[in-house]
Amino acid sequence: MSIDLHAIEVRPAQLEDVPTLCAFFNELIRIGGTTAHETPFTLERFSTHFLDGPACVNCFVALDAGGRPCAFQGLERHDGLPAEWVDIGTFARPENKVSGAGTALFTASRVLAREKGFLAINATIRADNVGGLAYYSKMGFTDYKVDKAAPLKDGRLVDRISKRYLL
Numbered sequence: 001m002s003i004d005l006h007a008i009e010v011r012p013a014q015l016e017d018v019p020t021l022c023a024f025f026n027e028l029i030r031i032g033g034t035t036a037h038e039t040p041f042t043l044e045r046f047s048t049h050f051l052d053g054p055a056c057v058n059c060f061v062a063l064d065a066g067g068r069p070c071a072f073q074g075l076e077r078h079d080g081l082p083a084e085w086v087d088i089g090t091f092a093r094p095e096n097k098v099s100g101a102g103t104a105l106f107t108a109s110r111v112l113a114r115e116k117g118f119l120a121i122n123a124t125i126r127a128d129n130v131g132g133l134a135y136y137s138k139m140g141f142t143d144y145k146v147d148k149a150a151p152l153k154d155g156r157l158v159d160r161i162s163k164r165y166l167l
């Protein structure tokens with residue numbers, strides 16, 4: 001028998017979360033190697049990209065034991081995907097990580113995506129992002145496409161692996 005002592009609260013992101021979420025998203029960009037984004041986001045760009053822009057479908061945050069957002073997961077429509085598919089991005093703060101935050105977020109997001117009538121969730125991940133690839137595989141995503149040698153700003157070429165989760 002297992003007893004869950006660490007249920008992680010998940011709720012929709014709110015505008016007042018933006019400074020916290022944008023700060024750790026920009027820290028992940030600064031560290032490099034995970035997100036495909038390479039330029040820091042302003043608060044305004046962050047809001048448009050993840051919370052209230054025309055492509056946004058949903059953004060959940062996971063809270064740490066003190067009630068502070070420690071990870072978020074966005075669902076957005078993407079021109080390159082079939083209309084019934086939604087794209088996903090997941091970002092956890094790099095310091096004082098809360099183990100299980102990504103799992104709690106996906107539990108909520110996949111229910112919401114299904115309720116909204118989507119048929120599949122797409123995750124496109126840099127081939128050098130071992131943690132990101134492992135996370136989506138653990139959530140049940142399977143590989144279906146590789147875009148070879150997508151260039152980074154510094155000219156390095158990195159494959160992009162697309163995984164899908166059928167709802």
Ligand SMILES: CC(C)(COP(=O)(O)OP(=O)(O)OC[C@H]1O[C@@H](n2cnc3c(N)ncnc32)[C@H](O)[C@@H]1OP(=O)(O)O)[C@@H](O)C(=O)NCCC(=O)NCCS
Nearest residue numbers: 034089090091092099100101102103130131132134135138
């Ligand atoms: C990928 C990420 C969102 C995972 O979030 P998380 O809160 O660490 O996820 P969880 O703690 O719920 O982990 C779930 C499972 O994912 C896998 N996993 C997560 N991070 C991993 C890592 N760095 N290496 C290997 N496996 C990893 C494990 O199988 C883990 O299960 P386990 O703890 O039972 O072993 C987080 O590490 C992150 O923000 N990374 C940087 C940004 C990024 O790469 N995002 C993905 C591309 S959009």
